[in-house]
Each structure stands twice: as C-alpha cells, then as structure tokens.
Amino acid sequence: MTTSGRKPDEGERYKAILETAARLICERGYEGTSMQEIAAACRMTKAGLYHHIQNKEQLLFAIMNYGMDLFEEQVLSRVQDIADPVDRLRACMRHNILLVTRGWSKEVIIILHEHATLTGEARAFIDNRKKRYVDFLEEAFSQAAQQGRIRPVDPTIGAFSFLGMVLWVYKWFKPDGRLTDEQIADGMVDLLFPPIVAAAVDGQPGVSSLRVVPRAASGSGTSSGSGTEEP
Amino acid sequence: MTTSGRKPDEGERYKAILETAARLICERGYEGTSMQEIAAACRMTKAGLYHHIQNKEQLLFAIMNYGMDLFEEQVLSRVQDIADPVDRLRACMRHNILLVTRGWSKEVIIILHEHATLTGEARAFIDNRKKRYVDFLEEAFSQAAQQGRIRPVDPTIGAFSFLGMVLWVYKWFKPDGRLTDEQIADGMVDLLFPPIVAAAVDGQPGVSSLRVVPRAASGSGTSSGSGTEEP
DNA sequence: CGTGCTACCTACCGGTCGGTAGGTCGGGGT
DNA sequence: ACCCCGACCTACCGACCGGTAGGTAGCACG
Numbered sequence: 066m067t068t069s070g071r072k073p074d075e076g077e078r079y080k081a082i083l084e085t086a087a088r089l090i091c092e093r094g095y096e097g098t099s100m101q102e103i104a105a106a107c108r109m110t111k112a113g114l115y116h117h118i119q120n121k122e123q124l125l126f127a128i129m130n131y132g133m134d135l136f137e138e139q140v141l142s143r144v145q146d147i148a149d150p151v152d153r154l155r156a157c158m159r160h161n162i163l164l165v166t167r168g169w170s171k172e173v174i175i176i177l178h179e180h181a182t183l184t185g186e187a188r189a190f191i192d193n194r195k196k197r198y199v200d201f202l203e204e205a206f207s208q209a210a211q212q213g214r215i216r217p218v219d220p221t222i223g224a225f226s227f228l229g230m231v232l233w234v235y236k237w238f239k240p241d242g243r244l245t246d247e248q249i250a251d252g253m254v255d256l257l258f259p260p261i262v263a264a265a266v267d268g269q270p271g272v273s274s275l276r277v278v279p280r281a282a283s284g285s286g287t288s289s290g291s292g293t294e295e296p
Numbered sequence: 297m298t299t300s301g302r303k304p305d306e307g308e309r310y311k312a313i314l315e316t317a318a319r320l321i322c323e324r325g326y327e328g329t330s331m332q333e334i335a336a337a338c339r340m341t342k343a344g345l346y347h348h349i350q351n352k353e354q355l356l357f358a359i360m361n362y363g364m365d366l367f368e369e370q371v372l373s374r375v376q377d378i379a380d381p382v383d384r385l386r387a388c389m390r391h392n393i394l395l396v397t398r399g400w401s402k403e404v405i406i407i408l409h410e411h412a413t414l415t416g417e418a419r420a421f422i423d424n425r426k427k428r429y430v431d432f433l434e435e436a437f438s439q440a441a442q443q444g445r446i447r448p449v450d451p452t453i454g455a456f457s458f459l460g461m462v463l464w465v466y467k468w469f470k471p472d473g474r475l476t477d478e479q480i481a482d483g484m485v486d487l488l489f490p491p492i493v494a495a496a497v498d499g500q501p502g503v504s505s506l507r508v509v510p511r512a513a514s515g516s517g518t519s520s521g522s523g524t525e526e527p
Numbered sequence: 528c529g530t531g532c533t534a535c536c537t538a539c540c541g542g543t544c545g546g547t548a549g550g551t552c553g554g555g556g557t
Numbered sequence: 558a559c560c561c562c563g564a565c566c567t568a569c570c571g572a573c574c575g576g577t578a579g580g581t582a583g584c585a586c587g
Binding site: 340344 | 535
Binding site for chain 4: 330331332342343346351352
C-alpha cells in the first residue's frame with residue numbers, strides 16, 4: 066500500500082495551515098491577528114508554525130496566491146472560453162459573486178480586503194495577477210461594445226464598475242439576509258447586462274441590444290428593511 | 297478684541313487631531329497604526345494625546361462620525377432635494393465618486409475600509425448612519441423604477457450596485473492614472489443611468505427610458521494599459 | 528498672592544508582538 | 558545498531574503595544 070494511508074502529505078499540511086490562517090486573518094484582519102493565535106489554531110506552538118513558514122508577510126503572500134489560484138480555477142477558467150462577450154461577462158459576474166458569498170476560500174476575501182497590506186515585490190506580484198483579470202474584463206467590454214451588444218463605454222470604466230458591484234458584496238452580504246446570493250447574482254447580471262428583447266428600433270438591423278422598457282409601474286414597494294447591512 | 301486672536305480653539309484642536317490620526321490610519325490601517333505614531337504626528341507625547349481622547353477605539357469612532365458628517369454635508373445634503381429620482385441618483389453618484397477620489401477627508405476612506413473594525417454599540421451606531429444612506433438610495437431606485445425611468449430592479453440590488461461601483465473606487469483610483477475622476481464619474485453615471493433619447497418605443501407614452509443603441513461599432517480600441525491599478 | 532484648571536510632560540505598567548536559538552523525539556534508510 | 562532529518566517543542570529575545578499615575582508650567586480669575 067505504498068504511500069496511501071492518509072498521512073497528511075507535506076503539501077496537504079501546508080495547505081491546511083494556509084486555510085486556518087486565512088480563516089483567522091479574514092475574521093480579525095492581518096495586523097489584528099497574531100502569529101500566536103494562528104499557531105494555536107493550527108494546534109502548534111509559534112515556533113512549530115515557523116518551521117513551515119518564513120515570516121508573517123510571506124504567509125500573507127502565500128494565502129493571497131492561493132486565493133488567486135482558487136479564483137482562476139472557479140471563475141476565470143470556467144468562463145474564458147465563452148465566445149459571446151456579453152454571455153462571458155454574465156457568467157463571469159455570476160461565478161464571481163457566488164465565489165464571494167459562499168464562504169469557501171476566505172483567501173479571496175483577504176485579497177479583497179488587504180489590498181494595500183503587502184509591499185514591494187510581493188505586492189507587485191499579486192497586483193499583476195489581479196491586473197490580468199482587469200485586462201480580461203476590459204477585453205470583454207471592448208468586444209461587446211464593438212459588436213454593439215452594450216452601450217459604448219470605456220472598457221476600464223466598464224471593468225471597474227463590474228468589479229465594484231461584484232466585489233463590494235463582501236462588505237455587506239449576510240447569508241441570512243432577505244436576498245439570497247443567487248438573487249443578488251441574477252439581479253446584478255440583469256441590471257448591467259439586460260437581456261435583448263426588442264430588435265432594432267430604428268433602421269439598423271444588426272444592432273439590437275437596447276434596454277427594454279419596464280411594464281409601466283412594477284417596482285415592488287418602497288425600500289423597506291433590506292435584511293442586509295451597511296454600504 | 298475678546299476671543300479673536302487665532303488661539304486654536306478647543307474644538308479646532310480636537311478636529312486637527314482627528315484629521316491627523318485619520319491620515320495615518322488611512323495609510324497604515326487601524327491596527328497597523330500605534331498611538332505613539334499618532335501622538336508624534338500631532339507633535340505630542342502619547343500621554344498628551346490621551347488627554348484629548350479616551351482610548352484608541354473611541355478615536356476611531358470619532359473619526360468615522362466625523363467622516364459621516366463630511367459625507368452628509370458634501371453629498372447627501374446637496375442632492376436630497378432633487379425632485380427627479382434619476383437626476384438625484386446621477387448627482388449623488390457624481391458627488392460621491394468625487395468625495396472618494398479627491399484626497400480631502402481620509403475619514404471617509406477609513407469608514408469604507410474599516411467596515412468591521414468597530415464592535416458593539418459604536419459599530420451599531422455607525423452602521424445605522426450608513427443604513428440611512430442605503431435607505432435613501434433604495435427609495436430613489438424604487439421611485440425611478442415605479443415611474444418607469446429605469447428598468448425594474450430590486451431597490452436593494454440597485455442601491456448596492458450603485459454603492460459598489462462608487463465606493464470600490466477607493467481601492468484602485470490613482471490621481472495620475474489615464475482617467476481623471478471627472479471622467480470616471482461621467483462614465484459611471486452614463487453607464488448606470490443613460491440619458492433618455494428615444495421616446496416610447498411601443499404604445500406607452502410616459503414610459504420612455506430605454507437604453508439607446510450604440511452607433512454601430514464605436515468602441516475605442518482594445519483594453520490597453522488602464523493607467524489604474526488592481527481590482 | 529493663591530487657587531483652580533487646561534494642557535501637556537516624564538516615567539512607567541503588564542502584556543504581547545514577531546521571531547529565534549537550541550533541544551527533543553520518532554521513524555526511515557542503511 | 559547507527560545516524561539523520563523533519564517536525565515539532567521550551568524558553569527566551571528586544572521592541573513595542575495601549576494605557577496610566579502623577580507631576581508641572583502657564584494662564585485666568587478672585
């Protein structure tokens with residue numbers, strides 16, 4: 066039975082440390098979490114923890130890289146081959162919102178919150194991985210606009226509007242709120258990329274994406290308690 | 297000359313402390329900033345600083361309340377009387393974006409970043425002040441949808457989409473980037489609240505806000521360097 | 528002149544921070 | 558039997574943390 070019997074393999078143990086540390090840092094913040102606490106949560110002493118990592122900053126860097134891996138696996142890789150740019154953006158928004166709302170991978174939340182904690186090369190490296198996502202979105206917005214599928218918009222503004230809507234969710238979403246994460250995803254997708262209903266309104270045939278008029282008065286009620294939190 | 301000669305009046309001094317502390321906390325984060333550093337930046341000793349404030353957490357609370365005052369003065373109060381809900385949202389988005397991009401009032405950035413740092417009553421108090429803004433936005437979205445000025449959208453999703461676009465800006469905006477803050481504000485307003493061009497497309501006369509079709513292919517180029525930063 | 532008050536100061540508190548030196552201990556290789 | 562190595566441990570480092578006790582200099586008021 067060679068190397069079978071669930072001996073928490075080297076890399077396995079390291080990943081477990083990253084996940085435990087990520088849970089704590091996500092709750093208390095990077096500066097607000099001590100190595101003592103992280104070690105205890107890993108059922109180790111501090112010196113034992115330092116056997117696996119180099120220092121606190123490198124631990125954060127490893128967590129963020131792990132988070133970017135998870136993001137690329139669960140979002141980017143699943144949508145990057147969608148041919149239609151608007152469908153690509155729709156699917157991407159959906160996956161990204163659900164990545165933030167579902168609790169798996171606190172690492173992603175840390176990437177979002179601790180955007181200015183790392184410095185120097187580590188900071189530059191993570192920023193570069195983020196930038197690839199921005200480029201991907203800008204490219205999609207650019208294509209969609211060029212094909213007349215959305216209103217003409219600066220791709221950068223489109224990309225960062227998309228990101229703001231999607232990523233800000235981590236600041237206010239509560240799983241037991243009035244809206245489920247599915248409803249939020251559907252609602253935001255529908256708000257930014259409304260379905261095409263009418264064909265061309267004037268003489269142009271190929272250009273068809275216009276936001277359709279609402280059925281007169283339809284909004285639910287007034288604001289009311291949202292079940293969510295603060296901005 | 298009674299009480300004239302620029303003796304930095306009690307409240308004046310306190311405000312100066314809040315602003316200095318806010319600058320530091322905005323740069324280094326709340327947990328990452330020591331009272332020693334804040335005191336030094338105020339050209340005082342730590343004990344001298346503690347003559348003016350009660351403790352570190354109360355200092356953060358005071359900064360956030362000051363930030364909310366500034367926000368209400370510079371954004372809310374200037375737009376809340378605009379009758380048309382869409383114009384109200386447009387103006388509000390503009391003012392809010394510029395509040396974030398212009399460097400004045402680091403206090404506002406602290407409110408955005410340290411959204412989970414306070415606890416207990418202080419946290420509840422600030423959250424309540426934030427909630428009033430969410431309610432204001434939800435009300436505006438609700439009215440706009442009811443009047444058929446925008447696509448029907450859940451007011452909560454509208455409000456938090458608005459907030460995400462606007463507030464996420466603090467994470468990536470650089471004053472020397474390709475886009476100026478004015479361009480970002482204009483672009484985002486135009487993206488979420490496009491101008492009305494065509495009248496009713498079908499039989500309904502009052503319902504007119506449909507997103508207008510782009511002039512065929514018009515998008516600038518591909519993505520290119522955005523001049524900004526990470527998501 | 529004395530009193531009271533604000534606005535600070537020096538000096539210090541116990542505790543915790545990130546990090547390390549050096550030892551122990553069990554299992555695999557030979 | 559021996560050794561070695563990785564995976565931990567105890568014990569400790571100097572620096573710094575948030576916060577305070579107690580003193581004092583300057584000014585206003587009587």
